[in-house]
Amino acid sequence: xxxxxxxxxxxxxxxxxxxxxxxxxxxxxxxxxxxxxxxxxxxxxxxxxxxxxxxxxxxxxxxxxxxxxxxxxxxxxxxxxxxxxxxxxxxxxxxxxxxxxxxxxxxxxxxxxxxxxxxx
Numbered sequence: 327x328x329x330x331x332x333x334x335x336x337x338x339x340x341x342x343x344x345x346x347x348x349x350x351x352x353x354x355x356x357x358x359x360x361x362x363x364x365x366x367x368x369x370x371x372x373x374x375x376x377x378x379x380x381x382x383x384x385x386x387x388x389x390x391x392x393x394x395x396x397x398x399x400x401x402x403x404x405x406x407x408x409x410x411x412x413x414x415x416x417x418x419x420x421x422x423x424x425x426x427x428x429x430x431x432x433x434x435x436x437x438x439x440x441x442x443x444x445x446x
Contacts, residue, residue: 393412397409422436
């Protein structure tokens with residue numbers, strides 16, 4: 327029994343659809359695997375580059391100096407304690423030993439740290 331040309335064409339179309347779907351499935355899975363493996367390292371490098379940028383460092387120093395000014399200006403003891411917490415939290419992940427950080431800002435933050443540890 328010979329199959330008709332219509333059946334043959336349908337078989338070819340179904341085969342192409344199955345193979346196309348399998349290739350698409352494999353490519354999508356492969357893309358997910360590659361993302362899962364390489365994305366964390368890529369994001370880590372991106373974060374390091376960002377933290378070394380001039381804009382980030384200038385912004386962080388300016389923000390800490392503004393908070394220092396607000397702290398010095400504040401008269402209320404509770405508000406000062408809250409500001410100290412915020413300042414220490416912001417400065418916790420920042421490299422205060424960087425040469426771009428002004429000495430007075432570094433000393434101020436270190437003083438806040440000492441006061442916080444002595445109060446405990």
